[in-house]
Amino acid sequence: MPDPRSVDDRRVAEIVARQSGVVSSRQLVACGLSRSGIARRVSSARLFRVLRSVYSPAPCVDEWGRRWAAVLAIDADRAVLSHWSAGVIHRMLQPRIGPVHVTMPGSGRGGTAGVVVHRSRSLGPDDVVVVRGLRVTTPERTVIDVAARADDDLVRRMIREGEFQGALRDGAVRDAVAGRSGHRGLARVRRTDPATVEGALRQTPLEDELDRLLIRAAVPGLVRQFQVTGASGSVYRTDFACPAIRLAIEADGRSAHRRASAFETDRTREADLGAVGWQTIRFTRIQVSTTPGTVQRLIRDTVRARANQMQPALWRGWTG
Structure with missing residues (x-):
């Protein structure tokens, strides 16, 4: 009818x-x-x-349709995409299967199947941006919100990825935290933000991935962000190093264009380090993300060969 x-x-x-x-x-x-x-x-x-x-x-x-549906189902005028959903939109977190997260101003309850509703009295206009017509928490606010419900490692990687993707400028999270109080995520952000934690300042998302492979490979004597002086007197910072066997392990996250333009610089650096007995091995983002087993095996084989050549007594018990 x-x-x-x-x-x-x-x-x-x-x-x-x-x-x-x-x-x-x-x-x-x-x-x-x-x-x-x-x-x-x-x-x-x-x-x-x-x-x-x-x-x-x-x-x-699609995923954007699900996001729109969540906002419309809760409150089209006031609901803001937040937490993990906002983290994915800002490319600071990987997509995952699960409910859409939204934040509503004020207190109270309410929700529906497929949507997690968070309540906040501190959500202000400066905490919200518009992406494809939807209100979304800013990258800085998103980090603080996720930090209230995630562990230190995830928050640290989230900040690094945000800076790597250009969603977060250097020091943006530090500045956002400085003027806030009363949010559950603030303490964790202050503890883990690479802008304020010594030793984590320059590590990139690719280095994080390679770091996890090196941990699984159980490489002995591994040092992160190690400085080496070349034959010319120049000082170089390596992503990872095994000083006992003079092995540098580098995460090459540059684009193809930047790799091409930096080719001569890299070769000069490797020759300078090679003159004082250092070997350098490099791995790209594609290698680390698509063939982690191969990368791990190459690292183990190289470490074993260098150890047998330089420090057989010191490394005899290693079973990597």
Whole structure:
């Protein structure tokens, strides 16, 4: 049976296109579709339920559609994407299967299946940016929010990734934390922020990944951010080093263009270190992320060969 009211389907289509494929029941009613008309369209597969009071003309929606649906289901005017959902949007966290996280100002409860609702009295206009039409917590605020519910390692890697991706300028998190109080995540951020923790300042996300491989390889005598003086007198900082066997292990996270332009500099550096007995091995982001087993095996083989050559007695018990 047709809807007794005139439905503006063109307007519905415009809303759906603007909101990544979804529309709320409130918006449908504003376009002339009655509640019973919505139910009939659902039963005839002209609309599909995404979340409570949120629908799509398509049976499936993408991640942006899920984000829009979460905001529409909770409060289209006040809900802000936050926590892990905001971290993914700002490219500081990897996508993961799970609910969408939103923050609502003030106190209280409320939510729906597929959405985690956080409440905050401290969320202000400066904590929010607009991304593809959706209100999202800023990268700095996102770090602080996640820090209230994550461990030190995740927060540290999140900050490094944000700086690496350009979402966070150097010192941005430090500055954001300085003027705040009363948030559960502040203490952890102050403890883990590379801008304020000695020794973590220059490590990159790729170095974090390579670090984990080196830990699994159980390389003895490993030192991070080690300085070596070359034959020319120049001092170089290595990402990782085994000083006892004069082995430098480098994480090469540069783009192909930068690798090409830096080729001569790298070779000069390696020759300078080689003149004082140091060997350098390099691994790219693609190698570390796609073939970690091969990288780990190459590291072990190189360490074993250097150890047998230089320090056989010292390294005889290593079984790496």
